[in-house]
Amino acid sequence: MKRILSNKWHIMVFVLPTVLFFSFFVIVPIVLSAYYSLLNWTTKTKPTLEYFVGFRNYIEMFTGKGTSFPRAVGHSLLYAGASVFLQLPFSLFLALLLAKGVKAEGFYQNLYFIPVILSSVVVGQLWRKIYNNDYGLLNLFLRAINVETPKGGWLANKGTRLWATFVPVLWQYVGYHMLLMYGALKSISPDIIEAATVDGASGPTMAFHIQIPLIKPMLKVCLSFSLIGSFKLYDMVKILTDGNIGTEVPATTMYREMFKSHNFGTGSAMAMFIVAECLLFTVLLNALFRERADGRTLRERLSGLFRSAPDALPKGADRP
Amino acid sequence: MKKRTLSPGRVAIQVFLILWTVACIFPLYWLFSFSLKDNAEIFGGNVVGLPSHWIWSNYTTAWGAGKISLYLRNSVITTAATLLLTLFLSFMSSYGLLRMRWKGQKATMTYLLLGLMIPMHAALKPLLGILMDINVLSTHLGLIIPYTAFNIPMAILIISGFIGSIPYEMEEAAYIDGSGVYRTAFTIILPMMVPALVTAAIFVFLQVWNEMLMASVFVSTDNVRTLTVGIQQMFGQYQTDWGPIGAALVISTLPTLILYLCMSSQVQRSLIAGAVKG
Numbered sequence: 143m144k145r146i147l148s149n150k151w152h153i154m155v156f157v158l159p160t161v162l163f164f165s166f167f168v169i170v171p172i173v174l175s176a177y178y179s180l181l182n183w184t185t186k187t188k189p190t191l192e193y194f195v196g197f198r199n200y201i202e203m204f205t206g207k208g209t210s211f212p213r214a215v216g217h218s219l220l221y222a223g224a225s226v227f228l229q230l231p232f233s234l235f236l237a238l239l240l241a242k243g244v245k246a247e248g249f250y251q252n253l254y255f256i257p258v259i260l261s262s263v264v265v266g267q268l269w270r271k272i273y274n275n276d277y278g279l280l281n282l283f284l285r286a287i288n289v290e291t292p293k294g295g296w297l298a299n300k301g302t303r304l305w306a307t308f309v310p311v312l313w314q315y316v317g318y319h320m321l322l323m324y325g326a327l328k329s330i331s332p333d334i335i336e337a338a339t340v341d342g343a344s345g346p347t348m349a350f351h352i353q354i355p356l357i358k359p360m361l362k363v364c365l366s367f368s369l370i371g372s373f374k375l376y377d378m379v380k381i382l383t384d385g386n387i388g389t390e391v392p393a394t395t396m397y398r399e400m401f402k403s404h405n406f407g408t409g410s411a412m413a414m415f416i417v418a419e420c421l422l423f424t425v426l427l428n429a430l431f432r433e434r435a436d437g438r439t440l441r442e443r444l445s446g447l448f449r450s451a452p453d454a455l456p457k458g459a460d461r462p
Numbered sequence: 463m464k465k466r467t468l469s470p471g472r473v474a475i476q477v478f479l480i481l482w483t484v485a486c487i488f489p490l491y492w493l494f495s496f497s498l499k500d501n502a503e504i505f506g507g508n509v510v511g512l513p514s515h516w517i518w519s520n521y522t523t524a525w526g527a528g529k530i531s532l533y534l535r536n537s538v539i540t541t542a543a544t545l546l547l548t549l550f551l552s553f554m555s556s557y558g559l560l561r562m563r564w565k566g567q568k569a570t571m572t573y574l575l576l577g578l579m580i581p582m583h584a585a586l587k588p589l590l591g592i593l594m595d596i597n598v599l600s601t602h603l604g605l606i607i608p609y610t611a612f613n614i615p616m617a618i619l620i621i622s623g624f625i626g627s628i629p630y631e632m633e634e635a636a637y638i639d640g641s642g643v644y645r646t647a648f649t650i651i652l653p654m655m656v657p658a659l660v661t662a663a664i665f666v667f668l669q670v671w672n673e674m675l676m677a678s679v680f681v682s683t684d685n686v687r688t689l690t691v692g693i694q695q696m697f698g699q700y701q702t703d704w705g706p707i708g709a710a711l712v713i714s715t716l717p718t719l720i721l722y723l724c725m726s727s728q729v730q731r732s733l734i735a736g737a738v739k740g
Contacts, residue, residue: 159555168612169576174591178588256487397675
């Protein structure tokens with residue numbers, strides 16, 4: 143058996159096609175993107191070293207005349223904030239309610255997940271109809287209760303367009319985060335919950351001092367999903383507003399720069415910026431939440447804002 | 463255990479949960495109902511009720527004139543081929559990476575899983591060039607190839623997590639009986655891997671079926687255009703005619719919805735697999 147399983151020819155047949163395929167269509171393009179981002183490549187020039195400009199594209203995309211990229215990054219940070227401070231707490235709240243063992247808990251849990259599986263095209267187009275200025279559900283409802291509707295429609299009005307773009311995305315993924323948190327809550331040992339109940343913990347006390355500290359690893363996962371998701375945000379914005387001024391996000395701006403303005407160099411720089419942003423936040427989050435030798439995370443060392451799990455709990459209990 | 467009584471707290475919780483249920487489901491209900499209405503009803507007479515006449519012609523319009531039948535066919539071809547190719551490559555490489563013994567196993571695994579961190583946005587332009595060079599742009603392969611490449615890391619993550627739970631004794635017995643490596647992998651290990659393959663398949667299916675960015679950049683003819691972009695295309699033509707658009711949206715959602723209704727927990731597991739393992 144050992145001879146068969148360490149036969150070089152077999153290993154090559156099994157592994158090499160995938161490695162080559164992956165390298166050629168994922169890694170090579172990324173490396174090329176990095177290279178292109180250092181070139182002054184437009185319709186008039188070619189992607190050769192002759193047009194090497196160093197980091198000029200990276201500087202241009204932030205400081206160049208009329209560039210909308212800084213605003214797009216600002217929007218994505220705003221979305222990230224909304225996701226972290228509105229969507230995740232709301233999902234956590236739903237998860238805590240469901241985990242209490244309400245009636246029909248499985249039914250709710252299955253239902254809340256439905257928006258997650260729908261394509262952005264369906265969700266986006268549906269919300270466009272909901273937002274429609276003349277016949278949309280939202281405005282019909284508001285008119286019925288005599289509330290003024292925004293001028294020009296939700297997705298065009300200066301004051302509402304950005305949030306109107308964010309709401310459908312936030313709405314769609316509540317079920318996803320809820321399911322992750324709910325699963326983690328359910329895997330907390332019933333003994334711990336019972337012990338806490340005996341000690342008189344219930345409702346918010348139980349949630350803040352027992353349950354939430356215990357599902358911290360999962361909260362980290364949710365946090366990184368929502369942060370990385372916010373930098374990659376594209377589909378829904380494209381469908382809802384086409385990334386028009388006032389609603390642009392990095393990916394839609396990159397798309398325009400690349401395929402509308404044909405500034406391939408700057409577009410590639412934007413693409414690399416998105417990749418770097420995702421990597422940076424993954425690394426940061428890992429550092430922030432890493433369990434240190436003394437069992438305390440960096441975040442706990444940095445600030446006493448959040449309380450850690452009560453000392454009474456057995457070590458390692460927060461690893462379901 | 464505590465006895466369940468009808469306290470005000472419990473009622474409040476149920477009301478809250480039901481409200482969110484409505485928020486999740488109502489848009490879908492509205493979509494289904496207006497896909498069967500005409501404009502007069504959608505825009506005035508009967509906005510939220512069930513359609514008074516079920517206008518199935520919206521569906522025939524979307525199916526024929528709206529070219530949804532064509533886009534659906536393309537989506538099915540692209541998704542099915544991507545699924546087969548991804549599962550085949552991921553299974554083969556997972557077996558080679560975890561069951562065979564060689565130097566650089568770990569490094570190769572890390573290299574492949576690197577793909578999990580790379581958003582496909584970042585590869586668009588160079589990929590466009592590569593696909594053009596190998597002459598597959600605006601063919602089914604022009605989508606199948608990049609979809610497969612970008613889904614391999616996740617599929618490997620799911621499949622390799624499962625391979626470890628299969629006892630070595632199974633293979634040992636097979637090899638002692640003189641079974642070759644291919645026969646062992648495909649007739650003994652593969653059948654035991656079905657749960658992991660299903661999980662990976664559902665994940666890949668949803669990714670590919672719903673993908674829009676690559677589908678809009680790498681395809682420029684109706685003959686290969688998939689549903690997500692095709693429907694966008696259709697909106698241009700039927701700007702003011704909501705019925706057929708609704709019908710198109712329903713048709714494109716049905717496969718996913720049916721899959722979810724049949725195996726909801728399996729679908730949930732697939733989509734959170736990355737989070738739980740990662």
